[in-house]
Amino acid sequence: MPSVAEPTFLFRNEISPSYIEPLFLQMKPDIWLDTHDMKRMLHDSGLDIGGKDIVTNSKLVWSLLRIVDSRLEQQGRSTVRFVRLAPLGEYLHDTHSTNPDLFYDLFHYLFYSAWRRTQQDRFTRFWLYAACCDLAWQQAPTELATSKLTRQLQRECDAAFPKSHPSFSGRSVGGILPWLQVLSPPFLRQSEKRNLLVSERRRHCTPQLFHLALDLVYAAEGLQYGTAMAIGPQNQEAICKVCLLDPDRFWAMAELTEMTIRGVELQRGQWGSSLVLKSKPKWIDLPDYMESDADNDTADDESDEDEEDV
Numbered sequence: 617m618p619s620v621a622e623p624t625f626l627f628r629n630e631i632s633p634s635y636i637e638p639l640f641l642q643m644k645p646d647i648w649l650d651t652h653d654m655k656r657m658l659h660d661s662g663l664d665i666g667g668k669d670i671v672t673n674s675k676l677v678w679s680l681l682r683i684v685d686s687r688l689e690q691q692g693r694s695t696v697r698f699v700r701l702a703p704l705g706e707y708l709h710d711t712h713s714t715n716p717d718l719f720y721d722l723f724h725y726l727f728y729s730a731w732r733r734t735q736q737d738r739f740t741r742f743w744l745y746a747a748c749c750d751l752a753w754q755q756a757p758t759e760l761a762t763s764k765l766t767r768q769l770q771r772e773c774d775a776a777f778p779k780s781h782p783s784f785s786g787r788s789v790g791g792i793l794p795w796l797q798v799l800s801p802p803f804l805r806q807s808e809k810r811n812l813l814v815s816e817r818r819r820h821c822t823p824q825l826f827h828l829a830l831d832l833v834y835a836a837e838g839l840q841y842g843t844a845m846a847i848g849p850q851n852q853e854a855i856c857k858v859c860l861l862d863p864d865r866f867w868a869m870a871e872l873t874e875m876t877i878r879g880v881e882l883q884r885g886q887w888g889s890s891l892v893l894k895s896k897p898k899w900i901d902l903p904d905y906m907e908s909d910a911d912n913d914t915a916d917d918e919s920d921e922d923e924e925d926v
């Protein structure tokens with residue numbers, strides 16, 4: 617059996633939206649790819665980089681999130697990981713061409729929710745992603761300094777995981793921020809001052825992201841589908857944090873989501889307003905991360921150090 621790895625809180629900056637076009641979108645259904653194949657994709661896109669860290673870390677994260685299927689193959693002294701688009705990856709792939717705003721909202725949601733949905737050590741890097749989003753949302757609007765944000769997150773992480781001795785650098789936090797810049801509308805924009813980003817709570821998001829955020833909060837509160845969730849400051853804030861949404865726009869987004877997506881109902885009464893989620897989201901088939909997948913969940917078992925760089 618594989619050894620139990622220590623929790624990692626490193627969100628590698630190689631996991632970047634910059635490599636969606638030259639890497640993820642070049643993948644085809646039912647075609648297995650190894651590291652060399654994927655490095656070649658980067659080179660064919662005109663990127664003059666080695667690419668091994670980009671490919672290795674992308675495969676690791678995509679495997680954990682079940683965006684790709686994964687298998688290990690022994691080749692001489694090396695263990696090589698092959699990946700192909702999983703059903704979720706195919707859905708994302710198709711979504712990019714029809715609704716790029718939703719595409720990046722979905723990547724954001726997968727990163728944000730993975731730890732919240734499982735509380736499992738193999739997803740602790742996504743604890744950092746969600747904690748970074750929450751803290752940046754709380755402080756918005758402001759100029760965001762990565763060094764200060766990193767110190768604040770380190771203190772939160774130490775308190776949340778006192779037995780794990782968590783450690784991460786500003787590069788890990790910096791690896792998260794580009795994903796908040798590519799959202800539409802963006803949560804982060806480049807400041808006129810060097811090395812600073814300006815945060816601003818979003819005026820809207822896709823109804824699908826709002827739907828998923830509602831589902832996540834339903835689960836956190838232990839509510840059964842079909843039960844009305846009375847909306848108060850606490851769960852309104854929780855949904856807004858997932859969506860990086862301005863609370864002033866909460867009800868407008870709730871109404872748009874009700875009109876757009878079946879199974880979401882907004883109820884207004886004398887004593888307040890409620891949202892009802894009648895079933896789990898049916899427009900997307902989200903993996904159950906609580907179910908173990910030996911190949912995908914050991915995504916860092918690849919050992920191809922003996923391969924030559926191309």
